[in-house]
Amino acid sequence: MNLLIHDGTIITMHNRKVILQGALVVEGETIVDVGKTRELRRQYKRGYEKIDAKGKVVIPGLINTHQHAAMSLLRGYSDDLPLQEWLEKRIWPIEKHMTAHDVYVGALLTATESIMGGTTTVNTMYHYTPEENEAKAFADAGLRGVVGHVCFSWRKKEDKKALRDLARNWHNKRDGLIRVSVDPHSPYTVDPEYMRELKEIRKELNQEYGSSRVPLIWHIHVAETDDETEKIRKAFKMELKEGIMKYLDLLGVLDEYVIAAHCVSLVDKDMSVMKKRGVKVSHSPISNLKLASGISPVPKMLKEGITVSLGTDGPCANNTADMFEIMKTAAILHKGVAKDPTLLPAEQVLEMATIEGAKALAWDNEIGSIEVGKKADLAIIDLKKPHLCPSYNAVSHLVYAAKASDVEAVIVNGEIVMENRKLAKLDVEKVMGNAEKVKSGLLNKL
Amino acid sequence: MNLLIHDGTIITMHNRKVILQGALVVEGETIVDVGKTRELRRQYKRGYEKIDAKGKVVIPGLINTHQHAAMSLLRGYSDDLPLQEWLEKRIWPIEKHMTAHDVYVGALLTATESIMGGTTTVNTMYHYTPEENEAKAFADAGLRGVVGHVCFSWRKKEDKKALRDLARNWHNKRDGLIRVSVDPHSPYTVDPEYMRELKEIRKELNQEYGSSRVPLIWHIHVAETDDETEKIRKAFKMELKEGIMKYLDLLGVLDEYVIAAHCVSLVDKDMSVMKKRGVKVSHSPISNLKLASGISPVPKMLKEGITVSLGTDGPCANNTADMFEIMKTAAILHKGVAKDPTLLPAEQVLEMATIEGAKALAWDNEIGSIEVGKKADLAIIDLKKPHLCPSYNAVSHLVYAAKASDVEAVIVNGEIVMENRKLAKLDVEKVMGNAEKVKSGLLNKL
Numbered sequence: 091m092n093l094l095i096h097d098g099t100i101i102t103m104h105n106r107k108v109i110l111q112g113a114l115v116v117e118g119e120t121i122v123d124v125g126k127t128r129e130l131r132r133q134y135k136r137g138y139e140k141i142d143a144k145g146k147v148v149i150p151g152l153i154n155t156h157q158h159a160a161m162s163l164l165r166g167y168s169d170d171l172p173l174q175e176w177l178e179k180r181i182w183p184i185e186k187h188m189t190a191h192d193v194y195v196g197a198l199l200t201a202t203e204s205i206m207g208g209t210t211t212v213n214t215m216y217h218y219t220p221e222e223n224e225a226k227a228f229a230d231a232g233l234r235g236v237v238g239h240v241c242f243s244w245r246k247k248e249d250k251k252a253l254r255d256l257a258r259n260w261h262n263k264r265d266g267l268i269r270v271s272v273d274p275h276s277p278y279t280v281d282p283e284y285m286r287e288l289k290e291i292r293k294e295l296n297q298e299y300g301s302s303r304v305p306l307i308w309h310i311h312v313a314e315t316d317d318e319t320e321k322i323r324k325a326f327k328m329e330l331k332e333g334i335m336k337y338l339d340l341l342g343v344l345d346e347y348v349i350a351a352h353c354v355s356l357v358d359k360d361m362s363v364m365k366k367r368g369v370k371v372s373h374s375p376i377s378n379l380k381l382a383s384g385i386s387p388v389p390k391m392l393k394e395g396i397t398v399s400l401g402t403d404g405p406c407a408n409n410t411a412d413m414f415e416i417m418k419t420a421a422i423l424h425k426g427v428a429k430d431p432t433l434l435p436a437e438q439v440l441e442m443a444t445i446e447g448a449k450a451l452a453w454d455n456e457i458g459s460i461e462v463g464k465k466a467d468l469a470i471i472d473l474k475k476p477h478l479c480p481s482y483n484a485v486s487h488l489v490y491a492a493k494a495s496d497v498e499a500v501i502v503n504g505e506i507v508m509e510n511r512k513l514a515k516l517d518v519e520k521v522m523g524n525a526e527k528v529k530s531g532l533l534n535k536l
Numbered sequence: 537m538n539l540l541i542h543d544g545t546i547i548t549m550h551n552r553k554v555i556l557q558g559a560l561v562v563e564g565e566t567i568v569d570v571g572k573t574r575e576l577r578r579q580y581k582r583g584y585e586k587i588d589a590k591g592k593v594v595i596p597g598l599i600n601t602h603q604h605a606a607m608s609l610l611r612g613y614s615d616d617l618p619l620q621e622w623l624e625k626r627i628w629p630i631e632k633h634m635t636a637h638d639v640y641v642g643a644l645l646t647a648t649e650s651i652m653g654g655t656t657t658v659n660t661m662y663h664y665t666p667e668e669n670e671a672k673a674f675a676d677a678g679l680r681g682v683v684g685h686v687c688f689s690w691r692k693k694e695d696k697k698a699l700r701d702l703a704r705n706w707h708n709k710r711d712g713l714i715r716v717s718v719d720p721h722s723p724y725t726v727d728p729e730y731m732r733e734l735k736e737i738r739k740e741l742n743q744e745y746g747s748s749r750v751p752l753i754w755h756i757h758v759a760e761t762d763d764e765t766e767k768i769r770k771a772f773k774m775e776l777k778e779g780i781m782k783y784l785d786l787l788g789v790l791d792e793y794v795i796a797a798h799c800v801s802l803v804d805k806d807m808s809v810m811k812k813r814g815v816k817v818s819h820s821p822i823s824n825l826k827l828a829s830g831i832s833p834v835p836k837m838l839k840e841g842i843t844v845s846l847g848t849d850g851p852c853a854n855n856t857a858d859m860f861e862i863m864k865t866a867a868i869l870h871k872g873v874a875k876d877p878t879l880l881p882a883e884q885v886l887e888m889a890t891i892e893g894a895k896a897l898a899w900d901n902e903i904g905s906i907e908v909g910k911k912a913d914l915a916i917i918d919l920k921k922p923h924l925c926p927s928y929n930a931v932s933h934l935v936y937a938a939k940a941s942d943v944e945a946v947i948v949n950g951e952i953v954m955e956n957r958k959l960a961k962l963d964v965e966k967v968m969g970n971a972e973k974v975k976s977g978l979l980n981k982l
Contacts, residue, residue: 165925166932170881203922316875376864379872380936382879409936410923418822419865426825427873429762433828435616476649477856477940479611479968480975486612490826490855494923495941522925529926 091504092117094134096127098143098470099484103150103444103459106437108484114148116466119265119504124460141499145474147484149440150459151210151234151467151500152413153447156309156351156372156401159214159224160188160196162203163528164406173315173381181406187535190219192528197227199525202516203411205233207494208469210502212411213349213372213401213451215240215273215309218252220259229264232507232515234467236451238273238309241288243281250291257295262304267503269304269453270295271349276311277334278321282341289343305452307347312338313360314352315383335360335369344369349450351401354378354386361387361394370397370450373442375419377403389424389433399450400443412494417443421489436489470499537950538563540580542573544589544916545930549596549890549905552883554930560594562912565711565950570906587945591920593930595886596905597656597680597913597946598859599893602755602797602818602847605660605670606634606642608649609974610852619761619827627852633981636665638974643673645971648962649857651679653940654915656948658857659795659818659847659897661686661719661755664698666705675710678953678961680913682897684719684755687734689727696737703741708750713949715750715899716741717795722757723780724767728787735789751898753793758784759806760798761829781806781815790815795896797847800824800832807833807840816843816896819888821865823849835870835879845896846889858940863889867935882935916945 093116100112102124113130115123115138123130168180188196193216204212211234214224218239228235239256241249253272261270272292274280280288289308296306312318312334319330322337330337336359338344346368353360353371364371373386391398400416402408421439425431448458456465471488473479475496478487500508507514539562546558548570559576561569561584569576614626634642639662650658657680660670664685674681685702687695699718707716718738720726726734738754746752758764758780765776768783776783782805784790792814799806799817810817819832837844846862848854867885871877894904902911917934919925921942924933946954953960 163926165937166928169929169932169936170878172877176877199922199925206922376868379868380877382871382875382877384875385872409932412923412939415861415864418861422822422825423869425828426831429828429830431618431622431826431828432616474968476645476652476964476968477858479645480609480972482612482975483615486615486855490615491611493858493939493941495939518922522920522922525926529928 092138093141093501094130094138095141095143095148095470096131099147100124100460101147101149101440101484102461103441104461112148114460116501116504119465121460121462121464121466124462141470143470145472146498147471147473147488148460149469149471149488150444150457151469151502152208152443153211153399153451153458154204154209154402154411154413155213155349155399155447155450156374156403157200157212157214157411158216158404159200159212159227160193160216161404161406162199162411163188163192163196163525163532165409167406184532184536187532190222192532193217193219193224194222194227195524195528197224198231198516198521200405200411201228201231201233202513202518202521205231205500205508205513206497206511207412207414208471208497208500209411209413210234210467210469210500211447211451211453211457213271213309214238218256220255225256225260225268229268230515232502232505234267234457234502236269236271236307236309238271240273240275241284242275242279243284246284253291253295257299257306261299261306265503266304269306271307271309273309277338278318278325281326285341285343292347303455305347307349307452308343309349309351311352312350313355316355318355333357333360335363339363339367347452352378352383352386353391354384356387361391361396364396365394370399372399372401372450373420374401374403375423376416377407381407385423385427388420389428397446397449398442399447413443414492414494417489436486439489440485466501466504468501469497471496472498538584539587539947540576540584541587541589541594541916542577545593546570546906547593547595547886547930548907549887550907558594560906562947562950565911567906567908567910567912570908587916589916591918592944593917593919593934594906595915595917595934596890596903597915597948598654598889599657599845599897599904600650600655600848600857600859601659601795601845601893601896602820602849603646603658603660603857604662604850605646605658605673606639606662607850607852608645608857609634609638609642609971609978611855613852630978630982633978636668638978639663639665639670640668640673641970641974643670644677644962644967646851646857647674647677647679648959648964648967651677651946651954651959652943652957653858653860654917654943654946655857655859656680656913656915656946657893657897657899657903659717659755660684664702666701671702671706671714675714676961678948678951680713680903680948682715682717682753682755684717686719686721687730688721688725689730692730699737699741703745703752707745707752711949712750715752717753717755719755723784724764724771727772731787731789738793749901751793753795753898754789755795755797757798758796759801762801764801779803779806781809785809785813793898798824798829798832799837800830802833807837807842810842811840816845818845818847818896819866820847820849821869822862823853827853831869831873834866835874843892843895844888845893859889860938860940863935882932885935886931912947912950914947915943917942918944
């Protein structure tokens with residue numbers, strides 16, 4: 091479809107350029123022009139569906155770089171408990187009953203919520219099965235995604251089969267909407283040998299199914315809590331003297347295709363390794379606070395020039411998939427902790443949620459900003475709301491005052507997936523109904 | 537009007553009682569019955585307007601215990617600057633041009649946003665003038681409020697006239713919807729002598745216009761930042777050896793009618809004084825983080841048995857009036873900082889936003905919970921949304937996943953002020969249009 095979006099404030103996220111009374115033109119999947127409305131209206135007259143963005147802002151769709159999408163099924167099932175009790179007595183016992191169908195239903199619910207909140211790309215890590223899975227859910231919803239299969243030492247054989255299936259069936263599939271990642275769970279659940287092997291597998295799968303333009307990435311939890319080096323010591327009888335990143339680097343697994351989720355408990359040495367290897371970060375402030383993991387040294391990483399993107403984490407640790415909440419929390423948290431109000435200004439936080447997210451997923455050649463030649467992944471936000479009034483600075487409003495519910499329309503890969511808050515490809519009532527059904531089924535199995 | 541709200545989940549906030557398939561009956565301003573739908577439907581047949589709350593939760597309206605409502609006019613005008621530069625170069629130069637009419641327009645915008653977010657009571661501190669003011673704005677919107685006039689040493693004469701006018705014109709007016717407070721700005725801007733005088737004035741005004749059932753309260757910023765004792769030393773040549781609360785206590789101004797906003801930079805001694813005197817706290821975590829003031833020792837205050845309520849602070853320091861954001865931020869922040877996920881569980885946080893807020897405003901005889909005999913201040917929240925699906929625990933969803941935009945109906949003092957997200961007493965377009973006009977006028981005066 092060809093689109094002309096006109097008369098809006100276009101926040102390009104390319105060199106922080108903002109175009110007032112702006113317009114952009116989409117042909118097929120791609121943005122082909124960006125500029126002033128009066129010029130583009132003259133140039134692109136016929137054959138373009140018009141979207142009036144008056145009083146609205148147009149931004150690149152938000153990029154959520156850390157999710158476990160299917161876990162929406164457990165949203166609010168259990169909160170406010172000590173971590174081990176929460177995992178062992180509440181989450182794991184119910185999670186083990188989840189079927190491939192349940193995973194699909196949960197991921198579809200998260201895809202729905204994500205789109206309704208202006209998110210156009212989600213990086214998710216969960217259990218993959220060929221029949222039904224998160225990749226299918228995202229593709230069915232029209233959501234862009236990087237989909238991984240989480241790997242553990244205790245199920246190597248199963249993992250390897252799943253990884254191969256996932257890459258073959260889904261990498262760069264559905265018009266390039268879905269990409270695949272290799273996801274070692276963490277340094278304490280994946281032994282050193284398996285970690286190296288998973289790196290090798292990424293390389294092989296990338297040669298077979300990917301390319302430097304369409305790479306498979308490596309998605310791993312790192313340093314989520316303070317006791318991680320202790321957990322590694324216990325699990326593998328290893329002493330980590332120079333920090334967790336140095337440990338991973340010595341295994342030879344770190345490079346620019348690695349996205350490390352959390353990075354809460356880091357030492358300075360970790361950051362210099364990350365910088366040297368080009369490791370990217372997904373910062374999930376709400377999950378880190380709610381699970382009491384602590385506060386990631388984000389200002390320091392940013393100062394080091396490390397790419398820091400934003401993620402919601404799974405919906406049973408957050409408990410939403412709302413990137414607006416994440417932006418606001420990231421923007422205010424580090425100011426308050428460091429007692430420095432100049433840290434993480436609104437412009438930088440919006441970059442973290444868009445172009446930096448694209449970089450973190452090695453996808454910035456196609457998404458993350460509104461630029462000619464990039465894919466049309468867009469969110470249109472209505473600013474005519476009391477809580478966004480009066481208007482001074484749209485970027486400030488997006489980070490500090492806007493809500494997921496202010497997103498009016500969403501376009502992914504040139505296709506309108508939400509308009510006037512109605513989803514184009516999904517029946518929201520049915521998505522919710524199915525999730526309730528799955529929930530009841532899970533509770534019955536306990 | 538008489539109302540029967542039926543078939544909802546009634547979260548009473550009275551002894552944490554939750555009624556499934558519940559109903560409540562309102563006659564005039566007052567809740568006259570609460571129970572199971574099947575019983576109340578039989579009992580209250582005719583003469584009651586019915587509100588179907590199926591799939592919804594009914595809660596006492598949220599109580600925002602610290603606001604500067606008119607400052608919505610400066611929402612997003614300036615962010616991310618060092619505090620003194622922000623105040624001296626940005627906020628104060630524009631604020632000084634605000635007229636009485638501007639204050640009314642700004643407060644009306646905040647009242648609109650508050651109601652749309654399920655807030656039924658707001659405690660606001662700003663500049664009072666008899667012609668137009670925040671009290672009138674709240675009353676016109678149908679919002680319950682405690683309205684104060686902020687006092688400074690440099691304008692004692694003006695202040696005293698304003699206080700008297702405010703109390704006479706507004707305390708316990710408009711069917712008791714509006715109450716009045718005496719608001720010394722802070723211990724560093726109000727000298728010791730004036731502080732004592734303002735305490736005396738509260739007593740006199742309370743004798744003249746209030747009562748023990750309808751008291752005037754005392755609303756003050758305390759210990760917002762670490763340098764407050766230093767500011768007092770500089771301003772009044774006084775050394776505070778035992779903390780700021782002890783200083784105030786020695787002035788004889790602390791009692792159970794004092795609500796202290798912020799309380800970020802406290803020492804243990806402060807807390808024992810607060811406990812002894814029954815001082816209440818308004819915790820504004822978003823403002824404290826965004827302005828880089830720091831993190832209030834809320835878990836410790838709660839452990840001491842101090843009443844801690846929640847506030848948004850003014851919309852140019854937050855930048856919203858959204859109590860759902862505040863609940864989630866309060867619930868997660870202290871867990872993360874203390875690395876203890878059991879702190880501030882959802883139930884407790886919802887109490888802080890309702891019944892504890894009512895206590896903090898010395899208004900818990902009439903509001904803060906759904907109980908027979910109390911005023912009908914209610915918010916009805918629609919849970920049939922993807923981000924609130926599936927349903928396990930309504931209280932968890934309210935604190936961790938719900939948004940202001942999920943509030944469907946709001947009742948204040950027995951009157952429906954919002955239904956299906958449409959305000960009953962205000963034209964939202966006009967409220968926003970007027971705020972934009974005032975904004976333009978202010979910018980022109982710079």
